[in-house]
Amino acid sequence: MSQALIEVDGLKKYFPITGGVFQRTVGNVRAVDGVSFSINKGESFGLVGESGCGKSTIGRTILRLLEKTEGKVIFNGQDIHSLSKTKMREMRPKMQIVFQDPFSSLNPRIKVGEAIGEALIDHGLVNRRELKDRVIETLEICGLAAYHYDRYPHEFSGGQRQRIGIARALILNPEFIVADEPVSALDVSIQAQIINLLSDLQREKQLTYLFISHDLSVVEHLCNRIGVMYLGSMVEMASKEELFRNPLHPYTKALLSAVPVPDPTLKRDRIVLKGDIPSPANPPSGCKFHTRCPLASDLCKQQVPEYRDVGNDHFVACHYA
Amino acid sequence: MSAETAPLKTNLPVPKKRPDSPWRIAIRRFARNRLAVIGLFIVVFMFLLCFIGPHFSPYDLYDYNKLDKNLPPSSKYWLGTDKLGRDILLRMMLAGQISLLVGLVATSISVIIGATMGALAGFYRKWVDTLIMRIADIFMALPTLPILIILGAILSDLKVEPSDRIYYLMLIIGVLGWSSISRLVRGQILGLREQEFMQATEALGLKDRRKIFRHLLPNTIPIIIVSATLGVAGAIIFESSLSFLGIGVVPPTPSWGNMISSANNLIDFRKRPWLWIPPGMCILVTVVAINLIGDGLRDALDPKMKK
Numbered sequence: 001m002s003q004a005l006i007e008v009d010g011l012k013k014y015f016p017i018t019g020g021v022f023q024r025t026v027g028n029v030r031a032v033d034g035v036s037f038s039i040n041k042g043e044s045f046g047l048v049g050e051s052g053c054g055k056s057t058i059g060r061t062i063l064r065l066l067e068k069t070e071g072k073v074i075f076n077g078q079d080i081h082s083l084s085k086t087k088m089r090e091m092r093p094k095m096q097i098v099f100q101d102p103f104s105s106l107n108p109r110i111k112v113g114e115a116i117g118e119a120l121i122d123h124g125l126v127n128r129r130e131l132k133d134r135v136i137e138t139l140e141i142c143g144l145a146a147y148h149y150d151r152y153p154h155e156f157s158g159g160q161r162q163r164i165g166i167a168r169a170l171i172l173n174p175e176f177i178v179a180d181e182p183v184s185a186l187d188v189s190i191q192a193q194i195i196n197l198l199s200d201l202q203r204e205k206q207l208t209y210l211f212i213s214h215d216l217s218v219v220e221h222l223c224n225r226i227g228v229m230y231l232g233s234m235v236e237m238a239s240k241e242e243l244f245r246n247p248l249h250p251y252t253k254a255l256l257s258a259v260p261v262p263d264p265t266l267k268r269d270r271i272v273l274k275g276d277i278p279s280p281a282n283p284p285s286g287c288k289f290h291t292r293c294p295l296a297s298d299l300c301k302q303q304v305p306e307y308r309d310v311g312n313d314h315f316v317a318c319h320y321a
Numbered sequence: 322m323s324a325e326t327a328p329l330k331t332n333l334p335v336p337k338k339r340p341d342s343p344w345r346i347a348i349r350r351f352a353r354n355r356l357a358v359i360g361l362f363i364v365v366f367m368f369l370l371c372f373i374g375p376h377f378s379p380y381d382l383y384d385y386n387k388l389d390k391n392l393p394p395s396s397k398y399w400l401g402t403d404k405l406g407r408d409i410l411l412r413m414m415l416a417g418q419i420s421l422l423v424g425l426v427a428t429s430i431s432v433i434i435g436a437t438m439g440a441l442a443g444f445y446r447k448w449v450d451t452l453i454m455r456i457a458d459i460f461m462a463l464p465t466l467p468i469l470i471i472l473g474a475i476l477s478d479l480k481v482e483p484s485d486r487i488y489y490l491m492l493i494i495g496v497l498g499w500s501s502i503s504r505l506v507r508g509q510i511l512g513l514r515e516q517e518f519m520q521a522t523e524a525l526g527l528k529d530r531r532k533i534f535r536h537l538l539p540n541t542i543p544i545i546i547v548s549a550t551l552g553v554a555g556a557i558i559f560e561s562s563l564s565f566l567g568i569g570v571v572p573p574t575p576s577w578g579n580m581i582s583s584a585n586n587l588i589d590f591r592k593r594p595w596l597w598i599p600p601g602m603c604i605l606v607t608v609v610a611i612n613l614i615g616d617g618l619r620d621a622l623d624p625k626m627k628k
Contacts, residue, residue: 065520092526104517109343109539118535119525152342168525 004038005176005208006062011035011071013054013061017281029281031057033232034071036307039225041175044202044209046223046240048216048255052277054232055212056100059178062210063095064088075176093123096169100181102161106153112139113149116168123172134171142167143197159190163197170201176208183218195222216259220244228252231288232280234307238314248316250293287319295320347543350621357617363610367603371417380408383573394595401595403583413599416575421607423491423570424557430495431502432549436541438499439506440533444514454507457500465497473568483574490569494556502548509541543622550615554608561604577604 012035014028032054039045047055060066062073064080073080075095083091099105106115117135120126126134136146142163153161162182169177179198183191199222201207213219219226220240227237228251236249247253254271273292278284284291290300299319307317351357386406394401400409442453472493476486513519514537522532557577563569564578572579577600584590584597 060520063524065523089526092524095524097521097524099517099521101517105521107518107536107540110536118531119527122525122527122531154343165521168521172525 003041005041005076006210007038007072007074008058008062009036009072009074011058011061011073012069013057013066014069027281029279030232030283031280032061033280033283035229035232035234036071037227037234037237039176039208039210041208042202042206043225044211044223046211046213046219046226047229048213048219048226049229050214050277052280053229054280055214055229056180058229059097059180059210059212063097063178065097090123093119093125093172094174095176095178096172096174097178097180098162098165098169098182101185102158102165103185105165106161108153110153111149112151112153112156112164115153116164116171119168119172125172135167138167138171141201142170143193157190158186159193162186162190162194166194166197166201170205173205174207176210178210178212180212181214182211184213184215191218198222216255228255231277231283233288233317234315235289235318236314236316238312238316242312242314246314248310248314249289249318250295250320251289287317347621351617354617354620356613357621360610360613360617363606364614367417367607367610368421371414371421374414375411375418378408378411378414380411391593393593400599401593403596404589409580409595409599412575412580413577413603416577416580416600417603417607419487419570419574419576420557420560420578420604423487423494423560423576424553426491427494427498427556427560428549428552430492431498431552432545434496435499435502436506436538436545439503440510440538440541442503443507443510444529444533444537446511450507453503457503460497460500463497468497469493469563470566470568473563473566477568477571483571487570487574487576490560490563494559498552498556502545502552505544505548506538506541509544510537513537513540543618546622547615547619550611550618554611554615557604557608557611577601 011032012030013032014030016025017027017029018024019026035054035058037045047058049055057066061068062075062080064073068081075091078091080088080091106112110118113132113135116138117126117131120131120134121128132149136149139146139148144160144163144167148156148160148164153164156164162185166182182198183194186194195218198209198211202209209222211219211223223240225237225239226243227234228243228249229235230251236243236247236252238246243252244256247256250271251273254273257269257271271294275292278288278291284301286302287293287296287300287305290296293300297319303319305317305319307315309315386402389398389402389406391404392398392402392406398408398410400413402408403412438453438457442450472489476489481489519532519536522536527536560569560576561578561581564571564576565582567579567582570576570579572583580600581597584593589596
């Protein structure tokens with residue numbers, strides 16, 4: 001295995017719930033509750049789970065768009081969350097993010113060319129004469145055209161805007177990109193284009209991705225390793241092949257059984273989970289999944305399962321795996 | 322490079338027409354609002370009248386025609402003369418220059434201070450926010466008229482030249498007016514900074530200066546324009562009332578307010594309406610027109626705020 005670019009160690013992110021007259025903290029939403037993993041150089045790591053399980057919060061905390069509550073994020077040997085404001089700003093070009101919603105992630109009053117190029121100026125990476133050429137070059141790499149330079153975001157379709165968002169991240173020559181559900185707001189036909197763009201870019205520029213998604217088929221196409229999250233914790237992590245061939249956690253099995261298969265005659269055993277995802281402000285005791293788990297026993301209600309290595313670089317947190 | 326990343330072969334031809342910016346859309350929406358366009362015409366007309374009109378006048382501001390005192394309108398003096406024999410039309414136009422200028426400059430001062438303060442408070446929050454907003458509270462709590470009367474008295478006491486007085490007046494009206502704009506801007510920025518494109522600026526590592534002045538403030542310009550337009554009308558009225566009370570622009574410099582106050586006795590009021598009706602109408606028409614523009618701008622720039 002090559003060297004780790006990103007190491008996340010016991011990361012926790014709680015959002016305080018305030019209440020009462022004096023805005024005292026009356027509780028915490030445990031969006032991310034002790035998650036550890038590492039991503040190697042050139043790898044794409046997929047993070048899956050249902051809405052509200054803390055995937056996006058992890059992505060944003062790794063980039064320090066949110067301050068952590070506890071734990072460590074090590075990027076290239078440096079603890080991101082201990083850097084000063086100036087040092088952090090210098091670090092920014094190396095780690096970028098592509099947002100989920102291509103409509104709210106672009107400032108409506110800034111022309112596309114400026115939106116893509118402005119970070120280069122602020123980091124002093126290019127002089128003003130070369131700027132336009134660099135921006136146009138990046139636009140073209142991302143499948144847009146030079147004449148788009150002077151357009152406003154509202155003149156573009158969702159897929160084109162997502163390309164703009166990718167170009168904006170890419171122009172800084174990052175090593176690491178967090179793709180926060182980059183295709184879930186797009187039409188299926190456009191999704192494929194964007195995913196292919198991302199995977200081509202990865203090959204050409206040796207990028208490392210953290211790919212956040214709730215769509216397993218997307219992750220399967222793009223990622224080498226996959227982590228499955230439930231309610232702020234990692235429940236299973238393995239290489240793509242291993243995870244699809246031999247899922248161990250009942251939650252992963254349920255997710256995999258829900259992936260649509262383009263064959264209407266095929267009979268499958270769907271595992272349908274009962275109930276809703278519990279509130280992360282007040283997670284269930286023991287194994288957080290026991291309220292919806294088909295295998296749950298008394299042990300699961302009392303004891304938190306250990307997140308253990310079952311061999312073959314496969315980690316799982318379940319008493320019965 | 323593989324086929325997927327080659328430029329998208331869109332069938333769309335490169336459009337010839339300049340694409341629509343948010344501003345162009347707003348201008349079109351404004352142009353459809355008949356009342357606002359009428360208001361705009363009136364204001365432009367007032368500006369032309371006040372700034373170009375005097376060049377066509379045969380008289381001079383300091384022409385004291387002792388033989389032509391208190392004449393009613395005639396073909397020689399279109400709007401009559403005052404008790405010193407000065408042409409009312411010329412004075413009204415020159416007074417308009419002063420009043421419009423005071424309104425514009427005072428409001429610009431308010432907007433510059435208010436927008437910067439509001440942006441800093443909304444962007445940095447914490448103690449910066451608390452400090453700036455408490456100062457704004459103090460400015461809002463100040464009883465404006467007594468302060469202005471005192472400041473006017475101080476200016477008179479310091480024997481400030483009447484021609485310089487208008488500059489102090491602009492400054493005073495401007496500085497007293499920043500707090501409401503700063504509140505508006507701060508509120509907007511608090512909302513904007515939570516938007517995803519602001520997270521993007523953070524991830525890109527842009528400088529604070531660019532985040533504030535390039536990303537946040539341009540998005541508050543619609544509400545700034547609207548409140549500034551209405552502020553100009555307010556400042557004109559303010560200046561007029563102060564001048565009427567004798568603590569704003571003082572004679573011999575004319576302003577619409579002090580022209581009205583020169584008709585402050587019953588005989589002038591009843592027998593010589595040409596002394597006070599023209600400047601009075603000017604104030605009324607200008608302020609109404611500016612307010613119409615302001616309403617039109619609000620509808621054009623911020624459709625959500627409508628009604």
